[in-house]
Amino acid sequence: MAETSMPIQTSHCRSKRLLFVDDEEGIRATLPLLLQARGFNVRVAASVSEALSEIRTHEFDVLLSDLNIGEDGDGFAVVRAMRKAYPNCVSILLTGYPALRVRCKPLRTKWTVIS
Numbered sequence: 001m002a003e004t005s006m007p008i009q010t011s012h013c014r015s016k017r018l019l020f021v022d023d024e025e026g027i028r029a030t031l032p033l034l035l036q037a038r039g040f041n042v043r044v045a046a047s048v049s050e051a052l053s054e055i056r057t058h059e060f061d062v063l064l065s066d067l068n069i070g071e072d073g074d075g076f077a078v079v080r081a082m083r084k085a086y087p088n089c090v091s092i093l094l095t096g097y098p099a100l101r102v103r104c105k106p107l108r109t110k111w112t113v114i115s
Contacts, residue, residue: 017058018042021051021065021078022094036063055085067095085097 015076018040025046032042043058045051047070054060055078063082067075079091 016040017060018062018064019045019051019054019058019060019082021045021048021063021069021075021092023047023066023068023070027066031064046070048077049073051078052081055081060086060089063089065091066092067093 016033016039020028020029020032020035020042021044023046028044028046032044040062043054043060045054049072051065051069060082063079065075065078069075069078075083075093075095079093080087082091
């Protein structure tokens, strides 16, 4: 019997409010479109200060953030603020830097690192 892959179903997913944070314009222009096509209601921030403003003014179920966000902070600051405001929010950090494991230690929290 041949194996078939099932498409990801997002219509039954209750958690759809997502904050996407990245300082690179090209990524902000493309990745949110893919997330919206999967059923997420996406708000976008280009800096830590914009992300903190979004967290203060909107509710989120998912945070998807770049680790290195310009000069006004980093993705860890956004994760800390999101966890304080919405403890049940799923936080995902993106990075192109392999030293992520070392940088996760100061948070003293559960992390899954996907290499």
